[in-house]
Amino acid sequence: MSRAPLDLVIRHARVATASDSFSADIGISGGRIVQLGANLERGQREIDAAGRVVTPGGVDAHCHLDQPMAPPVRMADNFDTGTRAAACGGTTTVIPFAAQEKGQSLRAAVADYHQRAEGRAHIDYAFHLIVSDPTPQVLNVELPALIAEGYSSFKIYMTYDDLKLDDGQILDVLDVLDVLDVARAHGAMAMVHAENADCIEWLTKKLEAAGRTAPRFHAHSRPMLVEREATQRAIALSQLVDVPILIVHVSGREAVEQIRWARGQGLKVFAETCPQYLFLTAEDLGIDDSYKGAHCVCSPPPRDKANQEVIWDGLNDGLFTVFSSDHAPFNLDGSEGKKPGGKEVAFRHIPNGIAGIETRMALLYSEGVLAGRITLEKFVELTATNPAKAYGLHPRKGSLAIGSDADLVIWDEREFVLRNTQLHHAVDHTPYEGMTLKAWPGLTLSRGEVVWDGREFHGRAGRGRFLPSGAPSLLPRQPGRPA
Numbered sequence: 140m141s142r143a144p145l146d147l148v149i150r151h152a153r154v155a156t157a158s159d160s161f162s163a164d165i166g167i168s169g170g171r172i173v174q175l176g177a178n179l180e181r182g183q184r185e186i187d188a189a190g191r192v193v194t195p196g197g198v199d200a201h202c203h204l205d206q207p208m209a210p211p212v213r214m215a216d217n218f219d220t221g222t223r224a225a226a227c228g229g230t231t232t233v234i235p236f237a238a239q240e241k242g243q244s245l246r247a248a249v250a251d252y253h254q255r256a257e258g259r260a261h262i263d264y265a266f267h268l269i270v271s272d273p274t275p276q277v278l279n280v281e282l283p284a285l286i287a288e289g290y291s292s293f294k295i296y297m298t299y300d301d302l303k304l305d306d307g308q309i310l311d312v313l314d315v316l317d318v319l320d321v322a323r324a325h326g327a328m329a330m331v332h333a334e335n336a337d338c339i340e341w342l343t344k345k346l347e348a349a350g351r352t353a354p355r356f357h358a359h360s361r362p363m364l365v366e367r368e369a370t371q372r373a374i375a376l377s378q379l380v381d382v383p384i385l386i387v388h389v390s391g392r393e394a395v396e397q398i399r400w401a402r403g404q405g406l407k408v409f410a411e412t413c414p415q416y417l418f419l420t421a422e423d424l425g426i427d428d429s430y431k432g433a434h435c436v437c438s439p440p441p442r443d444k445a446n447q448e449v450i451w452d453g454l455n456d457g458l459f460t461v462f463s464s465d466h467a468p469f470n471l472d473g474s475e476g477k478k479p480g481g482k483e484v485a486f487r488h489i490p491n492g493i494a495g496i497e498t499r500m501a502l503l504y505s506e507g508v509l510a511g512r513i514t515l516e517k518f519v520e521l522t523a524t525n526p527a528k529a530y531g532l533h534p535r536k537g538s539l540a541i542g543s544d545a546d547l548v549i550w551d552e553r554e555f556v557l558r559n560t561q562l563h564h565a566v567d568h569t570p571y572e573g574m575t576l577k578a579w580p581g582l583t584l585s586r587g588e589v590v591w592d593g594r595e596f597h598g599r600a601g602r603g604r605f606l607p608s609g610a611p612s613l614l615p616r617q618p619g620r621p622a
Contacts, residue, residue: 149164149547214492509578553578580593
């Protein structure tokens with residue numbers, strides 16, 4: 140009895156996974172990888188990779204799309220433009236944030252975010268939660284229920300007035316995980332934005348009193364010590380409750396040292412970093428009092444060249460688990476972005492965030508893999524496999540294996556100068572304008588469909604599916620705990 144032909148065969152691929160690389164054909168049917176091997180039977184469609192590197196599609200596990208903001212500010216990218224840009228940059232799964240506002244139920248935040256995503260996303264997506272108002276109803280009812288329903292990660296802020304929690308509130312939220320673990324229900328991953336809010340406020344007031352309000356002073360208000368102290372405190376709170384945490388967007392040496400100490404103690408502390416800490420410095424915020432550095436205002440801010448090397452070392456030696464974009468898209472011009480109401484404002488009031496959902500993968504491939512700083516396998520681990528594991532989507536996502544979704548990138552290794560006009564987001568700038576890159580996705584497949592062919596985008600709004608997330612598989616299984 141003859142078998143039905145494969146939907147698609149990718150020939151002559153140099154397959155790269157988080158553990159090894161090998162030459163193979165890739166057989167795809169029903170949107171999934173069903174065969175890996177030499178000289179596969181013909182498919183209904185064929186793509187010749189011609190010996191090029193083929194990796195799993197990227198999982199961008201930290202990005203902000205159409206997140207509600209206080210007027211007049213609005214994010215430039217929604218789920219349409221943001222997932223379009225992601226696909227063109229080799230990312231096939233995104234995990235943005237359903238953000239709870241003070242006084243709002245967590246369920247209402249999730250419902251609102253589903254409305255923003257449905258019918259617009261071109262690629263698959265999951266949601267993190269942002270817990271900003273941990274009322275008894277949220278802690279005892281909503282959060283445990285939502286974790287069980289597939290929202291298995293949430294973010295806690297130690298800064299920003301409208302989002303931050305104090306230490307007691309953080310302990311209450313983390314304790315939910317401890318209770319869940321004892322009850323053998325669902326695990327979850329807590330993400331922590333670690334900066335000391337009181338120190339930042341004190342420094343900001345000092346700078347404002349001295350008339351130092353230009354964008355470049357944003358970095359002065361958030362020196363490494365405020366990240367170091369908050370990172371140390373987050374680790375201590377995690378240790379006290381005995382639950383894992385993931386410190387997001389780590390920027391430099393002092394926070395890295397705290398995480399290395401925690402790892403040395405056997406604590407379950409994971410870490411994420413982002414492109415801005417490899418390719419930007421504080422000088423990109425400006426060397427004078429002009430406003431042009433506003434486009435690089437983010438928190439924590441970029442540091443210096445020496446700290447870039449610390450971050451590279453951490454990527455290479457396993458200190459960092461995840462490499463995300465932290466895409467937070469705001470236009471530089473107009474009245475809804477970096478100039479609220481059309482005005483140049485003091486650094487305190489500049490919306491925080493950098494566009495990077497489309498450039499994340501190519502930046503790391505070009506300057507990491509092709510520059511010899513990290514291996515190809517480490518690239519896959521950081522950009523796809525580990526993010527999927529951290530947030531309960533592996534092996535469906537982040538894996539190039541039989542049974543996984545056919546989310547793949549075929550890489551073109553070529554040198555070109557990056558311009559914002561080449562990108563597909565709705566942002567009027569890229570902080571990486573003028574950089575010479577050495578690679579870009581030549582083809583992106585999402586569940587076996589070509590969504591980017593190296594020249595044109597072929598996605599369809601609404602084809603992206605919501606993915607309920609499971610327990611993180613980065614964690615070792617506990618005795619007696621169900622897998």
